[in-house]
Amino acid sequence: MSGRIRLIDENGLRVDGRKPNELRPIKMEVGVLSNADGSAYIEQGKSKILAAVYGPRELHPRHLALPDRALLRCRYHMAPFSVEERKSPAPTRREIELSKVIREALEPAVFLEKFPRTSIDVFIEVLQADGGTRCAGTTVAALALADAGIPMRDLVVACAAGKVDGVLVLDLNDLEDKEGEADLPVAYMPNLGLISLLQMDGTLTVDEFKQALNLAIEGCKQMYKMQKESLKARYVAIKEEVEEEIDSCLQP
Amino acid sequence: MSSTIVSRIRQKQIYEMISAGKRLDGRGLTDYRPIKIETKIIEKADGSARVLLGKTEIVTGIKVEIGEPFSDRPNDGTFTVNSEFVPLASPEFEPGPPDENSIELARVVDRGIRESQAIDLEKLCLIPGKKVYVIFIDIYILNHDGNLIDASALAALAALLNTKIPVYVVESGEVKKTEEYMSLPIRDYPISVTFANISDKMVVDPWLEEEEVMSARLTITFDKNGNICAMQKGGRGALTPQQIIEAVHIAKDKSEELRRLVVRNIG
Numbered sequence: 001m002s003g004r005i006r007l008i009d010e011n012g013l014r015v016d017g018r019k020p021n022e023l024r025p026i027k028m029e030v031g032v033l034s035n036a037d038g039s040a041y042i043e044q045g046k047s048k049i050l051a052a053v054y055g056p057r058e059l060h061p062r063h064l065a066l067p068d069r070a071l072l073r074c075r076y077h078m079a080p081f082s083v084e085e086r087k088s089p090a091p092t093r094r095e096i097e098l099s100k101v102i103r104e105a106l107e108p109a110v111f112l113e114k115f116p117r118t119s120i121d122v123f124i125e126v127l128q129a130d131g132g133t134r135c136a137g138t139t140v141a142a143l144a145l146a147d148a149g150i151p152m153r154d155l156v157v158a159c160a161a162g163k164v165d166g167v168l169v170l171d172l173n174d175l176e177d178k179e180g181e182a183d184l185p186v187a188y189m190p191n192l193g194l195i196s197l198l199q200m201d202g203t204l205t206v207d208e209f210k211q212a213l214n215l216a217i218e219g220c221k222q223m224y225k226m227q228k229e230s231l232k233a234r235y236v237a238i239k240e241e242v243e244e245e246i247d248s249c250l251q252p
Numbered sequence: 253m254s255s256t257i258v259s260r261i262r263q264k265q266i267y268e269m270i271s272a273g274k275r276l277d278g279r280g281l282t283d284y285r286p287i288k289i290e291t292k293i294i295e296k297a298d299g300s301a302r303v304l305l306g307k308t309e310i311v312t313g314i315k316v317e318i319g320e321p322f323s324d325r326p327n328d329g330t331f332t333v334n335s336e337f338v339p340l341a342s343p344e345f346e347p348g349p350p351d352e353n354s355i356e357l358a359r360v361v362d363r364g365i366r367e368s369q370a371i372d373l374e375k376l377c378l379i380p381g382k383k384v385y386v387i388f389i390d391i392y393i394l395n396h397d398g399n400l401i402d403a404s405a406l407a408a409l410a411a412l413l414n415t416k417i418p419v420y421v422v423e424s425g426e427v428k429k430t431e432e433y434m435s436l437p438i439r440d441y442p443i444s445v446t447f448a449n450i451s452d453k454m455v456v457d458p459w460l461e462e463e464e465v466m467s468a469r470l471t472i473t474f475d476k477n478g479n480i481c482a483m484q485k486g487g488r489g490a491l492t493p494q495q496i497i498e499a500v501h502i503a504k505d506k507s508e509e510l511r512r513l514v515v516r517n518i519g
Contacts, residue, residue: 100352108490194490200483
């Protein structure tokens with residue numbers, strides 16, 4: 001634990017120059033894959049993640065079908081080239097756990113009971129990982145679900161808070177996650193005010209936890225605005241496409 | 253899942269009682285079921301414990317070997333937590349590789365031990381970068397009646413606390429086993445407390461039927477200094493920030509209670 005890199009400098013700024021409560025630069029785009037029923041892409045700092053949704057569709061194998069609702073399935077997967085040392089493409093225990101917690105983060109938002117006996121499959125591919133991929137993966141998966149036109153109670157947006165060098169910070173990057181004292185990923189449904197993913201590792205006092213939870217929720221609210229903008233941008237694009245098509249039909 | 257579907261009328265009963273602050277088995281909302289901890293039950297393991305949490309039964313065995321450290325931690329011994337949902341424990345469990353529930357359980361228990369730095373891993377290094385003690389913590393579910401996480405975390409801690417491992421010495425660059433034994437260097441007692449959210453109430457130590465009807469689950473692990481060292485939300489539902497904070501306060505008290513129980517049982 002000695003001789004480590006300083007994560008907060010003398011001006012109170014972080015390794016990438018951010019203030020403690022500042023998000024990384026974020027870019028979201030909806031409707032990026034033509035085959036999927038819904039898709040989205042996010043860049044958060046150096047993390048780059050793609051999500052696609054297929055469904056509601058016929059479920060295979062059929063014995064998994066639920067009589068009263070759709071089966072939501074989720075696969076979080078990291079590309080072999082997404083991290084410093086090549087990662088085997090076989091799913092690790094970490095990926096299996098994250099697939100489960102992300103699915104459980106999305107599940108309360110989706111009206112699964114509208115589509116009994118079907119499956120809704122969410123695929124999250126981490127193309128490049130630089131910390132916070134479970135959160136960015138959840139955020140982008142919710143966009144892909146919305147893009148697929150699946151009825152939802154709310155969007156789900158996720159962001160981590162944590163503690164580095166004794167300071168509570170928002171949206172940890174990989175270095176801060178690895179070297180810091182605590183990491184608290186949170187997924188939030190902003191209109192319902194509900195938390196659907198919550199994990200923590202590290203050490204926090206009860207008071208620090210309360211502050212970190214609030215910080216993460218504030219981060220989620222900021223990202224929620226960007227989520228809505230990216231969805232709107234998608235519909236503007238569709239509208240323009242349709243208008244062009246109509247124009248070309250009308251021309252003699 | 254089919255074997256443990258709770259009938260609607262039963263579900264309603266559970267909901268109504270919990271709304272009124274009571275539970276079907278007579279417990280209060282923040283009461284644990286009776287806990288029994290036995291240690292040294294498997295002679296061939298380096299450490300072992302059996303935990304009974306109501307009817308939930310877990311055996312944990314510890315095996316220690318000599319192996320290589322992780323490249324990023326050359327001066328630390330290593331440990332891994334694995335769990336087996338053996339088919340004799342529940343009609344829902346099937347033979348085969350660990351499923352997501354088993355992996356989640358093992359990783360939540362692992363996180364509690366790792367993040368509280370319960371094992372002083374630096375003391376388990378023999379030749380830096382080459383030879384270290386490697387600890388295997390294997391959790392065996394023998395009977396599933398709910399709240400496997402807390403029972404498993406207790407069993408893992410109890411087993412670690414009574415583990416005796418052979419002392420190895422380094423002689424001219426080689427490790428040699430001696431006749432002596434030592435205890436593991438344990439410096440913290442992480443305790444996890446799990447809640448089920450039922451009827452918008454946070455209920456401690458859910459048993460199987462409560463888990464079947466709960467909307468969400470929340471596990472909070474505290475170290476001996478009263479700091480939170482691990483958390484995990486599970487289940488298909490969601491929680492309000494107030495419910496989470498309420499649970500944190502209850503879990504802090506409960507973890508101290510359970511820690512005293514562990515100390516009393518193991519000394």
